[in-house]
Amino acid sequence: MDGIDMQGVGSSPHRLEIMEKVTGSAEYIADLSRPNMLHAAITQSTVAHAKILGYDISDAMAVPGVVCVLTGEDFPDGRMGAFIKDEHAIAKDKIRYFGEPVAVVAAETEAIAREAAKRVIVKYEELPAILSPEEGLAEGAAIIHEDLDSYIKVFPAISSGNMASYTELNEGDLEAGFAEADLVVEGTYDTAPQAHLAIEPCGALADIDKQGRVTLWSANQSVFRVQANVCESLMMPMGKLRCLTPRVGGGFGNKMEPHIQPLVVRMTQATKRPVKMILNREEDFECVRARHPFKVRCKTGVKKDGTITAREVEVLLDCGAFGDDSPGVLGYSLLMSLGPYRIPNSKASGKLVYTNKLRFGAFRGFGNPQVAFAGETQLDQIAEKLGMDPLDLRQKNLIQPGDVWFGGGQVASNGLQECVDKARAASDWDNRKSRTAPKGKRRGTGVALSAHISGLLGTGAIIRVFEDGSVALNTGAVDIGQGSDTVLSQMCAEALKIPLEKVSLASPDTDGSPYNWGTTASRVTYTTGRAVVGAAAEVEKQLKEHAAQMLECSEMDLELRPGGIVGVSGSDKEVSFHQISLRAHWAAGGPIVGHHTWVFNQPTIDPKRAVCSGIPFPQVGVFSFGCLIVDTLTDEASGKTEVAEAWSAVDVGKAINPSSVEGQIVGGFVQGMGFALTEEMVWDGPKLANPTLLDYKVPTTLDTPYNIHSIIVEAAEPDGPFGAKGAGEIGLVAVPAAIANAIADAIGGHVHSLPMKPEKVLNKMLEIEDAT
């Protein structure tokens, strides 16, 4: 098979599903239908915080074509939640945010369902709405979850009143660290809520069989989390629900935990008919989830030579109405709040506070971009005070190979230095001041470094060899558009030395796929890849057992040869997978199935090193690194900033599919650029003021520079599959910080608040002009 492109690891074959995506035949949730299907729509609350006194559904039921109306009274009392089980499938007894689903209507058409949903009357007794974490913490504040104490929590949560969680990490001696410093800089930084805005809105379709078993398709990032959440909230045995996935039109975190899946399942149970519901864009904005707004107080001590001696970080997070992934985001943001630097004395602590807003949850970066914005901005402010080059200051404090992470977690591979060197060279950093700006604009260059994990929790893979010697790969990992189907298949092909086309990938199915926690935390390539490699090793072993008998030799003498062949080393004796599989199926040994499952189990905290409390996850992941340099142009008249060029160097361990890695780097950059410059969910009292694409703006081609340079660095992770680690989030983490530093370079001062919209930048420019 020499000379044949196997399209294995390190090559960039096109997406497996590319033909269906360029011809419009790819099926997403909204494209599915079942015979005799009903359409459902939600009624949303029109108050932010209230006791529900009762419902009147008679008007809704009277609309011709309406089949069923369900309210909170029709739902079981189960509660779901990734960290704190605080959320019913639908508002029950209480309303906790404006726009929360309070009723579901099923009808013969979507238009009828929507019309009827408007006619459901809910009687409320309003309670004071808590619209910020500060209000939530205030003495005498209305309590959003009266039963918080009794909720099940999956980690040692510190919670009380409206505080859902408190987390703290300490290392070294903070006071001594600040005492040692020649300069201490302190600042507060805040970030706005960002909408995920996958172009595909959330939706689900459920059908029920005569035994009462439900099959559920939905826009999701994990069929297994969907199954767990639906079953918890509806108090169903897990075996009664099968979850599947169509193609998914983008995720970014919003489709990881549940959205409307429990509502659709309950409706199919009630009507015994297939039920489909697709949220419209406004509903998707109002009741799925969004990125947490952060308030960060950051204080850093340095010596004159730039050595950082201490850092203290304190964060305040708006949780929204339900815990969702928030305790994880809080804990993770604290863990990342020192950045990729050696800081011997540090304390990071934070509070997560319930408010009457939609839940905030996982979003690409998971709290890291917010603390990176604070920490990396502050480093530039320090560099300026010390008269040091910002990159040199960072270089001086860089975490080195062999160092452990804040808290004591191991960092096995570290390509940060190479990222810094390559971005510095590619961007011609040292000559940046010679770059000029067009008339009316000010040019700035900024840098920010980042680290991010990939890992978390359990995953598995099953590989079965077909009779013809090709293989089926089944992992249960949902490809949300980032390309994991292709990458996992490439790894399988590489491990078994077969061409990519000989691997067929099974679509995730809770009935048949091994467990996969989800497509999140930049984890699929690393964790699922490891499972694939493990399962392939198992298949290889079984193939060799057969081959040894067929070729009458020792297994030790056998090798895999390209193209699906097992041969005797140093001889031309060989058998094909096809021959082996026929024997296994019909004659001896049984069909070849290899599987591997594992759970990420490297501790995050070393208790000998760090004193911590309220840590949401004991085992996080392995580390990717990045160095990002951006050039910006700020308009002198308006303060509006555009990115002119960017150089993003990212250590991904091993690029299994380099083109896909570039897609992640550039896509993450642009999403981060939106977060940095324009994106902002705005509330008008309790109501989201901009739940439409006309009012909530994301970057278009014209707002995006063409020159976003991806620089791939490969510091192999020793236990990663082929050395790989995650690439999904790292490219976004440093973006707001790097842009903030570039703007500061251009105008002479830092904006401490995201998004850095024209108004904030202009005000800063005017403030600086006034001062000079």
Place this chain on the structure above:
Amino acid sequence: MLTSMTKTDFQKPKTVEEAVTLLKEAGDDARPISGGATLVALMNARLVQPSRLVSLSAIDELTQCTYQSDGSVRIGAMRRHRQTAFESNLKAAHQVVSGAASQIANPPVRNMGTIGGSISFADPAADYPPSLVAANAEIEIAGPEGRRRIPAEEFFLGWYETALEPGEIVTAVILPPVSESSVGQYEKLCRIAGDFALASVAVTIDFNASNTVTSLRLAVGGCGGGPIRVEAAEQALIGTKLELDAVVDAAELVVAELDPIDDVRGSAEYRLKVVPRLLQRAFNNLVETREPAQ
């Protein structure tokens, strides 16, 4: 009770007169539909439910743009933004209108939206209204009583309100003749390409041979219920050579007339700050682009 189940009927007349009759027949809940870029979005969101839709797409007269012998230009109400953006008839000061058209939304929406639909809807942040006021345009209206023409300034009454009476439609926009020495500039600030204006300024100017301003019109968009024209500022600039001091003083007169609100695009305070800066830039650009020609 009007609900989405309410029946809407659809008509596609061939003449303006028929259209007007069809609208009149059906009463207040009838609506003309041009590009649909706004109306259909409103219907999709269930914010309006017309009893009758009268499509203006099949009326030939409305789709024409004609250059008249007196030098004026008549832009039919159904002209799409894309057509107006590339309209070769629009020269000199008229380019304030093509400039505005080219900055509306994005290419596919510009293929759909029409000048008649845009000005009839009269979004306070829309691009045509300030440009038409600066261009001293007239709006031609047809109704049950026949046709009439009113100056753009009197057409926009603020916050989505226009001088259209029930049953009337816009049939054309007429731009007056302009001298070759005149110039027009439309300056738009928006959050993201294709967004509605956070604020915009439209100016048309004519100069004499010695570069002194002989006439000038200026209107601001996005800073109140409709386009805001500030005659005091215009007067202050006529007779100058747009020296920086004169422009700064005039900009102050403009700011005094603005009436912006806080919205998701930006705060009122910011609009007050940024409009004078946009004006300065617009004048600056005009002066600079003129100079090489001298």
Place this chain on the structure above:
Amino acid sequence: MSQPVTLTVNGKTSDVSCGATTTLLTVLRDTLALTGSKRGCNQGVCGACTVLVDGAPMRSCLTLAANIEGQNITTIEGLPEGGDLKPIQQAIIDSDAVQCGFCTSGMILTAHEFLQRNSNPSIDEIRTALSGNICRCSGYRKIVDAVALAASRGGA
């Protein structure tokens, strides 16, 4: 009130019965089972529903079916000719310009029409042409490259 509307989609004429306020997007997806056009906002902003009406890209979510009788509508399903992909489709494949794919149909149709008008575009012209189609995954780079690639191969 349903009324019969005669639509010509991808060269095929069909009579559909729909309300006066029914959009082309709804007819395409729900009546004609052409689900390649996507609904991302229903408000004209995202571009996922973009189709060609008499050759020009328009939003099918803002187009009333009743208003385009007699016009030729092309959707992504009708783009390949005789089963062969159009050059822009092949270029999208070759540039790895697809991630989740939800924006892809609208992007391809918009780019296809653009390339027919401009066979030798600059990068900035491509960026302008695609500025009404939002992609949340790719950061646009590979899509812009794909359009340039199709142009360099002389196709649309």
